Amino acid sequence: MKVINNKGVKRLLRKLTLLVLPFLIWPLIEVFFLPMNFFTFRIWETISVNKMRVMPGPFYPNIHMKMEEEGELAPHTPFAEKRVVEWYTDEYGYRNRDTKADVLLIGDSNITGAKLSQEETLAEVLERQIKKDVYSFAPATMNRFLATDRFRETPPELVIVSSIERRIPELPAVGENGINSKIRNFTGNAIHSSSFLTWLAVTADRISKLGLYHRTLATIDRNLGSREYISYNNEFFIEGDTANRDFSEQEIKQIADVLEGYKVVLQERGIKFLFLPIPNKENIYYQMLPSKKKPDFLPRLIAELRKRDVGVVDIQSDFEHLHQKKKVALYPVDDAHWNNVAVEVAASLVSQRVQGNSPNSDKKENFFVGYEE
Template sequence: MQKKEGVKKLLLKLTLLVLPFAVWPLVEVFVLPMNFFTFRIWETISVNSVRIMSGPFYPNMHLRMVEEGELAPHTPFAQKRLVEWRTDEYGYRNSDTKHDVLLIGDSNITGAKLSQEETLAAVLENKLNKDVYSFAPATVNRFLATDRFIENPPELVIVSSIERRIPGLPAVGANGISSRVRNFTGNLINSSPVLTYLAVTADRISKLGLYHYTLANIDRATGRREYISYDNEFFIEGEVANRDYSEEEITQIADVLEGYRKVLAERGIQFLFLPIPNKENIYYQLLPSQKKPTFLPKLMAELDERGVAYVNTQHPFDSLYQNNQVSLYPADDAHWNNVAVKVAAQLVARHITMAHQEDKTSPKNNKNFVNYPGSE
């Protein structure tokens, strides 16, 4: 009898010990504001573990928040900025789902540390007077496996990437099965408000906001969090970002981009590549070596040889920063700012206009951007 009582007391103690850890995630989800432990809306509504939902973010969200840059949050160098986010029914950062032009890309296309009206999709939409849809972060393969784009394809797909991620762009067909599975499960969840609510709730519970917030504070307090900073500008990679690439690497990357053009052409969709220079690229003189990178010029030269359409952001960005001291990236973040987005939107709009003009005068009249590879 005494043994049983002892076991009961032990179980009770263990229950009391575990209870706060089990209950606290529920308090975070059902009691505290969604962004209580986050410094950006990105972390607040991004899908953490339930990666069977359609998009990278929770659907039908509308939030405003004072954000800090990803490279120096909760430090004296953080630059606070009020931003607004809206996500559509699929969990992408759009106000609606119309898509004459579709942007595929990374967090720069999503618009980290930018308000909704400052994103490339929003700015470009105003310039083109067409519906521009932000499908980011995502890949071409995810696009190819998504039912709604098969049934209602866009006229033009712009594939964008920050410079450091270009070598990792997946070839057509890579991860094709996972993209198709995600399309199926995403459609299933979207078909039911109850399933959507359950998926979002489960994902929010899995985030353990207080735990990660505490770890980050400990890392900062103990100096375990390392920062790459020169002249009070923060960088994500530093010197490594401006490394040299071999001709073989350039060829392989161009093969991938040419593959995008070909597979989209088979669907009657025009293609345009939009590279975004690294912060280290444009601000190279702040780095210890002051080495000017050559990757994007080499890649664009190869794309010219192949007739693959692209927009040259390297030269305009260089000119604005070097000659006019125009800031194109926040000091505490590696993503482009609203000024750089406006410049890129103007370049893209000009490219499309010139391509259309050339298309009208072309004897073949094939309505394809390959007639006009690169523009500045």
């Protein structure tokens, strides 16, 4: 009787193994046989770090890739606008061709350059204008910068912190989650120092992405109509009317406290600071929204920062003029990130500001005075 039971158990295990085997083998096929971007619609999803958040950067290092992309708000739909973009990442996994950094840009996906080709990113456009090496440290935070050894050893002359408007209230104060940044610096240095550890981390992360599985789920969601797209006048938005909410005076001051803290901690290291807020698409295109409510958050925050002598560049005014007076598109139809035209405008204003010629600067300060070329 026991022999029969053992044979039955073995048969059951063989059947279960055959059933599970394709699910175990398929992720390996994705990683070792299929193109990296076989199931993705953007390079961002293709090379971004998924689970192995012990690596030094947010993307896989030393990547050069070109791909036809679609916007994040309506991929694989008739509304998607396709565009060929090119990416380079450096040895640390940030979107740069090299690691030189006279000026360091800390920011979100707008600074990284979602749906922009490499030469269209703010770092590269600004670099061409100011003739300084500009490094894109994004997506990242001030605390990640403060905990990164390589910037202590070779500090930049100027740090520009940027944020899309909707995430400005979430900017962490100096010291918040500092331990996580220190741990990431330690593990990142260890992985960066070993080509084998880098390969192992990238391979494990690619396996964890389960591209076919997530692509299938997304397709089912779209076919069932479970995903809601916020669209007005044939433009897609990430938040819609809720983006242009009111802020109290106390909230404005609390946000200004955080940004002033950035300036202070950088001054202690002999580094100059500048803040670059990027308006939401809903901000500049507010007339397309049902409420047609014009937000006042950024002008109020900029005024508060100037009272505190915190360097800030106002790009909202120029964006409003270009869009409302000249009908210039500053954001893709199917995406919430700025486009290459908006980047050129922002880079020009930042360039004027850091060289002491900005029309929205209260004083003629050249950020690079006192530094050797």
